Amino acid sequence: MTDLPPITPHEALDLLKDGNRRFLSDAPYTPVMDRVHRLHLAAAQRPFAAYLSCSDSRVPPELLFERGLGELFIVRNAGNTLCATALGSLEFAVTQLQVPLIVVMGHEACGAVSAAVSVARGETAYSGNVGKVLQSLLPAVLEADPWAEDLCNAAALCNVRRVVKELREEASPALLEPQAAGRLMVVGAYYHLDSGRVDFFQNY
Template identity: 85%
Template sequence: MTEQDFIPLTPSEALERLREGNRRFLEDAPYQPPMDRLRRLHLAAAQRPFAAYLSCSDSRVPPELLFERGLGELFIVRNAGNTLCASALGSLEFAVTQLEVPLIVVMGHEACGALRAAVAVAREQRQFSGNVSKVLQSLLPAVLEADPWAPDLVDAAALCNVRKVVRELREEASPALLGPQSAGKLRVVGAYYHLDSGRVDFLDGAD
């Protein structure tokens, strides 16, 4: 690995690295992270990502590309609607306790298909297959919390869902996550991706 890989980042430094990557992405600046054989061999020995990401499975929302990051830099957990299921929570705990990431980002996005389906369940009593329904059940609280008069209820629910998951990770998660946050070693922030522009907005408390 490069020397930079072993320099621990503070939560604020990790967040700024993401902000800078998205700025480059928006500017269409050329970026070619090291992905050669030597880099792969270094990473085969150990990984040291600087942030963990809970993101939607949507194919239009790949965190590595939106922030112009390379191999071994982001520990990414993805599922439909970026929900905090047991698998996602366990993966984030692993990233914090074993890999010592200083930052967790929860990112939703515009026109989320999972939230659209959850809105259809809440408003139209739509039915989906058993396993899809289990996923949607965890999204319904965000749909009910969202402003019903919002210009786009799906996007409003997506924002509510991000804030709900961030709140759970900040206030109701296990000691494995709460302890490092209290000590200032870990920060949890929300983010929202705009499909049309490519911009990522970091939400409340991420300034």
């Protein structure tokens, strides 16, 4: 992507959608990773999208969208929560790297969300930093109804909606101003572990 002109937010989203369609086809994919390309990227990076994704080992954004070195600026943590580090990283991607798109992606059977469900139901207690991570997921669990069937997946979707809403409406001017000017778009996404399909949600 470093040798291409700037793209619009919608063009960036289309690149991700096309990549996931190729991923679903099970066709072999080999990203460009040769020495010349690495040297080219060593001078500067220019990713076309920033990603807030779960740390789950089954959810690697580069593979799900068949992207290579230097194309995605990825922020990962358990439960794809919007902690200070994640927010600051996304602001860096927008202000310093001029990415036109931020994607917040949750997924099926999220272990962090499942643990937060256990906490909400009073079944388990976690101490230390794990407990702090789960605290940030509890609002999504409670909003989704802590006694609902398939609560884990419902809460994971709710968490994506909450994070997207915050980035769209409550974030710093570093993110709000480029959105108002049409230079930046924030969308939600949800990954299905069994099929490999990623659904994108531009509106909630």
